[in-house]
Amino acid sequence: xxxxxxxxxxxxxxxxxxxxxxxxxxxxxxxxxxxxxxxxxxxxxxxxxxxxxxxxxxxxxxxxxxxxxxxxxxxxxxxxxxxxxxxxxxxxxxxxxxxxxxxxxxxxxxxxxxxxxxxxxxxxxxxxxxxxxxxxxxxxxxxxxxxxxxxxxxxxxxxxxxxxxxxxxxxxxxxxxxxxxxxxxxxxxxxxxxxxx
Numbered sequence: 001x002x003x004x005x006x007x008x009x010x011x012x013x014x015x016x017x018x019x020x021x022x023x024x025x026x027x028x029x030x031x032x033x034x035x036x037x038x039x040x041x042x043x044x045x046x047x048x049x050x051x052x053x054x055x056x057x058x059x060x061x062x063x064x065x066x067x068x069x070x071x072x073x074x075x076x077x078x079x080x081x082x083x084x085x086x087x088x089x090x091x092x093x094x095x096x097x098x099x100x101x102x103x104x105x106x107x108x109x110x111x112x113x114x115x116x117x118x119x120x121x122x123x124x125x126x127x128x129x130x131x132x133x134x135x136x137x138x139x140x141x142x143x144x145x146x147x148x149x150x151x152x153x154x155x156x157x158x159x160x161x162x163x164x165x166x167x168x169x170x171x172x173x174x175x176x177x178x179x180x181x182x183x184x185x186x187x188x189x190x191x192x193x194x195x196x197x
Contacts, residue, residue, distance in 0.1 A: 024066060027152045027195035029056030034194050036072060040187040042170070043180040047091060051189075052076035054108060058152060058195050065124055065145050065154075069112045070193070074103045099169040100162075106133045111158075114138075122146050126156075132165040150197040158189040 031053040039048040051072050058068035077095050082088040096103040115127040122144050130139045143156035163185045168174045170183035 024059045024061050025197060027058045027060060027068075027197055029053060029058065029070060029193055029195045031055065035192045037190045038077075038187060039190070041184040043178075043182045047079055047081055049077065049079040049081070049092075051078075053193075056193065056195070058113075058154070058193070060147065060152065063147055064118065065113070065116045065126070065143075067113045067116070069110060070191075072109045072111075073107070074101050074109055075107050077101070077103070100167055102133050111139070130158075130160065132160075132162075133167070135165045137164045152193075152195040154191070154193040154195070156191060158191065159186050160189060161186050 034053050034056070036051045036053060037048060038051060039046060051074065054071040054073040056068065056070035059066050075096075077092055079088050079091050079095075082091055095101060098105075101109075110131045111128050112131075113126055113128045117125045117127075119125055119142065124143050124145055125140065126143050127138060127140050129136050139158055139160065141156050141158045143154050145152065145154045147153075162168075163171055163173055170178060170181055171185050172178055172182045173185055
């Protein structure tokens, strides 16, 4: 009887060890240690700044990213290149207005990871759904992901075509004779995420 119990214990232990890695592990994004930097270009130059993360969760199976989502607090948009307080305030106010992100009505944006393909090593190609101003469109980008113990670090750059989200202000794709006031349709989001189990 004792032998049967021991054999059963061994079988159960092996089963647990075999099945356990198949379950997804959840990593909560540390919003204080993570950053999102935006860059927007125009004929006359460019502007850049930051946006704070509100929350996020990444799902891993072993060392493979399989899903997750990140929520950005659009009310925290900052510009970091204009040193004149008045011009800085004007730009940020304009970005928060309905011409751009309509922050009062749409205070958050969200990225939901839908598909992840390994490119070898720590590099992944990520496809997700990005929601801005209540409009959801697919985006694709590469991300480097490193897991060390209970800590996950992810970096990458997401190109975003703002016109797909109804943000057409200063777009040469919709307006002519803009001259040096034309603003590129695509802006970029450079992210550096830190998450913990």
